Amino acid sequence: MKNMKAWVVTAPRKLELMEIPVPTPGPGEILVKILYACLCNGSDPGIYYGHEAYAPPFVFGHEAVGEVVQAGAGVTGWTAGDTVFCWCAVGAFAEYQLIRPEDVALFRAPKNLSLEVVPVMELVIAACRALMGMPAGEGRSSLLLCGLGPSGLVLAQYAKLLGYRRIVGWDLYEQRRQLALELGADAVYDAAGISPKELGQMGEFDVSVDCMGDDLLPEEPSFTALLRATRKGGVVVSYGHPRSGRRFSPYVFQARGLTMIPPEGDLDQIREKGRLILQAVEDGDIRVEPLVTHRKGFRDIGPAFQHLLEHPEDQIKVVFQMEGCV
Known part of the structure; x- marks a missing residue:
């Protein structure tokens, strides 16, 4: 079985770069090769410190963009080669991520947005809720x-x-x-x-x-x-x-x-209104690029996250290139 590198929360307050098996998509799942990812200033710290919804060990991170490389049985509407991001699926700080489209709001990357900026779109959808x-x-x-x-x-x-x-x-x-x-x-x-x-x-x-x-x-x-x-x-x-x-x-x-x-939590509403938000980004009515203040590589995720915890004033969004940096 092929292995991949991933940043794994092995216990509350403990983040490690590890080698783990590449997941295989089952029925209703897609396997995404992660291209770029970014830190979530709001929820990543809470997940790292210990969150009732996430039991260690698990792959950290949930803001990313990637290319679908394989679709499991029963998946419709998504095929190999699609460039996608979603709200919200933990497991993005790895070479590959397994996603179940019916459990998230999955979108194609905006056409006129630089690929390295697309991970921020998860935050855009999340905030607009x-x-x-x-x-x-x-x-x-x-x-x-x-x-x-x-x-x-x-x-x-x-x-x-x-x-x-x-x-x-x-x-x-x-x-x-x-x-x-x-x-x-x-x-x-x-x-x-x-x-x-x-x-x-x-x-x-x-x-x-x-x-x-x-x-x-x-x-x-x-x-x-x-x-x-x-x-x-x-x-x-x-x-x-x-x-x-x-x-x-x-x-x-x-x-x-x-x-x-609370913010909107209905997936159908998030998918429907999310498409309008994507159009606003493509039209230039919501600007995403100015939010990216730092660009780093995959191996920098751990140190950059620790810096975010200690100095939140130093950055807005930190984006990581995954390909060629593992």
């Missing part, structure tokens, strides 16, 4: 994004397409705030420097999206500030990936009569 069911309309014209990492930067663009007239973002890092302005946000603020007076001057928002990881501020939780900035009767979308949970004031939430909802 936060607003897939929330187009602008009556009572929804202003949006607050708490966190301008990769997801927040995508949502700033997607919200424009959905008709939001005022889009504001908060983030701790200057690089991300400036990029958000370049990509269409109307205003940005340093999350560490928002005073109660500034919060009042900012005005209230119809919809707010939590795009944060762990809250790094020592005073009132950032999520409580987000609740205060959301108009009475407004909607809060819980999208962030805090490893240690989310602290907030239930009194503020209750007093403002807010509704909290």
